[in-house]
Amino acid sequence: MKRIALRSPLAAVLALCIVCAGCSREPTNSWQGYVEGEFLYLASSQAGQLTELSVSRGQTVANDTPLFALEARNETEAVAQANQQLQAARAQLADLTTGKRPPEVDVTRAQLVQAEADAARAATQYRRDEQQLRVGGIAQSQLDESRANALSSAARVRELQSQVVVAHLPGRSEQIRAQRAQVDAALAQLGQAQWKLDQKSVRAPHGGLVFDTMYRSGEWVPAGSPVIRLLPPENVKVRFFVPEAVVGSLAPGRRVTIRCDGCAADVPAVLSFISNEAEYTPPVIFSNESRSKLVFMVEAKPQTADAPKLRPGQPVTVTLQ
Known part of the structure; x- marks a missing residue:
């Protein structure tokens, strides 16, 4: 009986430890x-001074919400310059494809009318001199001069007639092709300038929590340096x-x-x-x-x-x- 009494407290302690261990086990x-x-670190590919910070830490934003903007005066002027160059290239292309202006064509036609009148007068004078030469009224040299004048007047008429036709024609195909390439180059340059300008203002690509802001307004932000840490x-x-x-x-x-x-x-x-x-x-x-x-x-x-x-x-x- 004494041995059993000595074992009972030990067994009770062991049982209690087992139960406690089982209770503590997950x-x-x-x-x-x-x-x-998984955070989104939002940055601009261009460097610049932070002029606008539209959100604050802890704020929940929706998709496409403006987050921040950098100073963009240089990029804005570059877009304006590229746009003017594109307009100039398109105007030159239009000029090559439409031929001369109507007033310029009218000037050439007026010159043609005058040349035709001179040619008719020279031809009449040449026929008269031929008759005079037969009867001995003029010298051979005067007839030769009348013939040369008639031929020259007729050539002038043909020249002006060709100019009228050419005035209605567009530029040569090689010139037009080259100018179209200039238009494409100006358009590409405008796209590059506009892309750089768009990079100066960043919007939220997803809705989420603005977990942190790394810069304050007025600070210089290097290219590619995150300004906003967003958690969708x-x-x-x-x-x-x-x-x-x-x-x-x-x-x-x-x-x-x-x-x-x-x-x-x-x-x-x-x-x-x-x-x-x-x-x-x-x-x-x-x-x-x-x-x-x-x-x-x-x-x-x-x-x-x-x-x-x-x-x-x-x-x-x-x-x-």
């Missing part, structure tokens, strides 16, 4: 993890690690429940990624099991409407359904 279908955010709700996910014995039963699309401190209710999510590479338990994940055990990283994404309930870096508990 369920086999629940694992600890943390919230991860669809880029919020939960990352946790499961043991090797469990990963084989998981598949993308499986539903899970996310529980966090301070959350009013559990957040439903769906598994989106399961790593194929094993790794040792990360030290950030606190577990009562051996840390030398291999685990696999798993990611789950909540619904877009539930994403704002979670904060990047926040510890959570993920439970399989």
Whole structure:
């Protein structure tokens, strides 16, 4: 009886330890993890002074909301210059394809009428001199001069007739082709200038949370340096690690429940990624099991409407359904 009395307190203590250990152990279908955010770092490809910061940290913005703008005087003037060059190139092309203006054609036609009158008068004088030469009224030299004058007047008429025809013709095909190339080059230059100008003002490519702003208005922003750090709700996910014995039963699309401190209710999510590479338990994940055990990283994404309930870096508990 004494030996039994001595053993009873020890057995009670051992039983209590086993019960406490079982109570402290987490369920086999629940694992600890943390919230991860894939941020969008929004920057301009051009450098400049920050003249307008339209949002503030912690603000939720919609798609295509203006975020910030840089000083753009040089780019604005470059667009105006390129536009004027394009207009000039198009005007030259139109001039080549339409021929001379009507007033210029009228001048040539008037000259043609005068030349035809001179040619008719010269031809009449030539016929008269031929008759006079037969009767001996003039010398041969005078007839030769009349013949030359008649031929010259007739040639002038043919010249002006050709000028009238040419005045209605467009420029040569090679000239037109070259000028069209000039128009295309001016159009491309205008597009480049407009693109640089558009880069000076940045809008939100997605709706989301303005997680942070890196510059203040008036500061110089180098090219490619992020000004806004944006977190779209669809880029919020939960990352946790499961043991090797469990990963084989998981598949993308499986539903899970996310529980966090301070959350009013559990957040439903769906598994989106399961790593194929094993790794040792990360030290950030606190577990009562051996840390030398291999685990696999798993990611789950909540619904877009539930994403704002979670904060990047926040510890959570993920439970399989």
